[in-house]
Amino acid sequence: MVDLTRWSLTDRTSSVVDLRQPGALEYLRDQYGGNSPDVPDILQQVLGQAYGLGAQTAVVEYRYLDADYRDEHSRFYSTTFRRYPSVTHRVHFFSEPAEQGLDDPDTPVEFATLGYLGYAIMRPVPGAPVGRVMLKAPYALEDHITCQSIETVHLFGEALSVRGTPFMAQDAQLARCAHAALWVASRHHHLFWGTPKHLPTAVVDAAPAGIGMGRQLPSPGLAITQLSAAASGLGLPPVVHDLEWLTGSETVARLVCRYLNSGFPVIIGGGGHAFVLIGYRRVDAGTPDERIEFIRHDDEVGPYQVVADWKFDAYRPWKYLIVPLPPKLYVPGDRAEAIGRRWARSAFAADGEFIHTRYTFRSTAVTSNTYKEHLVVRGVPVDQATLLRRAPMSRWVWVVEVVDRDLRDKSAPYVIGEVVLDATDHDRDFKILASRTPQSTRVHRPESTSQIIARSSSPTAPVATVSRSIGR
Amino acid sequence: MLSEPADAPNFVRELYSGGVEVTEPLALDADAVRELTVELRALEDARAAAVVSGRTYLVR
Numbered sequence: 001m002v003d004l005t006r007w008s009l010t011d012r013t014s015s016v017v018d019l020r021q022p023g024a025l026e027y028l029r030d031q032y033g034g035n036s037p038d039v040p041d042i043l044q045q046v047l048g049q050a051y052g053l054g055a056q057t058a059v060v061e062y063r064y065l066d067a068d069y070r071d072e073h074s075r076f077y078s079t080t081f082r083r084y085p086s087v088t089h090r091v092h093f094f095s096e097p098a099e100q101g102l103d104d105p106d107t108p109v110e111f112a113t114l115g116y117l118g119y120a121i122m123r124p125v126p127g128a129p130v131g132r133v134m135l136k137a138p139y140a141l142e143d144h145i146t147c148q149s150i151e152t153v154h155l156f157g158e159a160l161s162v163r164g165t166p167f168m169a170q171d172a173q174l175a176r177c178a179h180a181a182l183w184v185a186s187r188h189h190h191l192f193w194g195t196p197k198h199l200p201t202a203v204v205d206a207a208p209a210g211i212g213m214g215r216q217l218p219s220p221g222l223a224i225t226q227l228s229a230a231a232s233g234l235g236l237p238p239v240v241h242d243l244e245w246l247t248g249s250e251t252v253a254r255l256v257c258r259y260l261n262s263g264f265p266v267i268i269g270g271g272g273h274a275f276v277l278i279g280y281r282r283v284d285a286g287t288p289d290e291r292i293e294f295i296r297h298d299d300e301v302g303p304y305q306v307v308a309d310w311k312f313d314a315y316r317p318w319k320y321l322i323v324p325l326p327p328k329l330y331v332p333g334d335r336a337e338a339i340g341r342r343w344a345r346s347a348f349a350a351d352g353e354f355i356h357t358r359y360t361f362r363s364t365a366v367t368s369n370t371y372k373e374h375l376v377v378r379g380v381p382v383d384q385a386t387l388l389r390r391a392p393m394s395r396w397v398w399v400v401e402v403v404d405r406d407l408r409d410k411s412a413p414y415v416i417g418e419v420v421l422d423a424t425d426h427d428r429d430f431k432i433l434a435s436r437t438p439q440s441t442r443v444h445r446p447e448s449t450s451q452i453i454a455r456s457s458s459p460t461a462p463v464a465t466v467s468r469s470i471g472r
Numbered sequence: 473m474l475s476e477p478a479d480a481p482n483f484v485r486e487l488y489s490g491g492v493e494v495t496e497p498l499a500l501d502a503d504a505v506r507e508l509t510v511e512l513r514a515l516e517d518a519r520a521a522a523v524v525s526g527r528t529y530l531v532r
Contacts, residue, residue: 222532223530225527240519242525274531332515334515338508338512338515342500342504342507346499346500346501347498383490386490387489387491390487390488443491450497451493451498452489453491454492
């Protein structure tokens with residue numbers, strides 16, 4: 001068991017651990033897992049992932065004031081009989097060894113040159129030793145994680161940046177999986193889109209207790225209704241789907257990937273647990289065995305976990321999908337795609353073309369500024385990009401792309417055409433902002449039926465998808 | 473008071489939109505509108521079902 005009386009009773013401010021040495025990783029594990037056979041899996045996962053990234057050095061700060069843990073401590077751990085320290089240990093990981101300048105006051109080591117891999121906050125809570133983590137994604141997965149952002153921290157006056165997806169493990173008292181999942185989504189929105197930063201008690205308080213059952217502290221978990229209300233309370237009103245009620249040609253993969261492509265973390269409720277999907281990859285593309293593997297943050301297991309087949313997942317059946325969204329994204333993805341599909345067929349037909357059976361649709365929500373900024377980079381001809389750029393558009397738009405599956409499976413540019421929809425538009429008025437086919441680009445004026453067209457002198461080649469062109 | 477485009481002095485020019493006005497605007501035909509209405513109603517029904525069932529499903 002971790003001796004909490006010795007947690008912060010040290011004059012040493014920090015230590016450097018040479019992870020190349022035998023036993024070094026086990027040392028860290030025992031420091032925070034208590035040297036027992038019941039070391040939490042999540043601690044082993046986090047340390048193992050850092051090691052898997054090639055971490056050769058760890059720097060431990062012994063008196064780190066972590067805002068999230070301080071918040072938890074203030075609300076809960078300061079009220080218990082057992083005394084819990086109010087400071088955490090922050091463990092940083094680097095890919096290079098720190099051999100020079102460790103003892104030299106005149107030319108001290110510069111940690112910014114050692115290849116920063118991220119950090120993990122260790123709580124002085126034996127039952128829940130892992131707090132907030134921001135680690136670089138595993139190399140095999142990083143191109144497939146669509147919800148990544150950059151966080152900059154400071155260590156001894158040096159700014160260190162890491163790109164990844166923020167992770168939080170539940171403490172199982174104040175916050176449970178649902179709270180942790182919502183925290184992950186909220187923190188990603190904060191880092192990527194600049195929305196307000198929410199600490200754990202803000203997430204807890206946002207969940208209405210009145211519609212729960214019994215006492216809410218220690219938390220028994222959240223009903224989906226509470227989780228949905230909590231997301232709204234944090235300024236991220238969610239789309240919620242009961243996955244047993246999918247209609248028509250909708251599938252779980254299509255539903256989820258629409259939001260992941262847009263960079264929105266997707267919370268799944270299944271098997272009595274909640275976790276966050278942050279990316280996906282297509283496996284065996286173009287074959288009868290083609291399937292989607294999702295990548296998730298599971299607060300009970302660890303960050304960046306691969307779900308090989310969601311239908312056989314340990315948390316099956318997947319029951320609910322909850323996607324916290326920006327407030328001005330009124331139109332959900334399934335509606336946008338239903339409307340966009342039909343307009344795409346109409347636009348193609350007007351140009352004497354048809355949507356072939358090998359074509360499919362891919363929908364992404366982006367800000368219109370981002371959409372316009374990346375048109376030429378994606379491969380849209382300049383004259384057509386000019387028409388689109390000068391068109392008035394809502395802040396958020398859905399881009400419903402017509403995708404050639406054969407080209408996609410060859411990893412070539414595969415978007416044949418697209419339809420752009422106003423994400424704030426009326427539910428029963430099926431207007432669009434613009435459409436693009438290989439032959440022409442049209443812009444629809446928002447408040448009238450008039451349209452402007454730019455025709456191609458020759459068919460436009462397939463272009464890159466809007467989601468990949470903006471780094472997702 | 474802002475002047476109408478036709479009255480604007482000659483150093484004010486309307487920015488070229490990038491295209492030309494369409495004489496026959498693109499529209500969804502009646503069949504497409506009908507199918508779309510049915511599909512969107514089904515999506516609304518699914519969303520309503522989630523509101524009801526989500527009250528009793530606990531995640532922890």
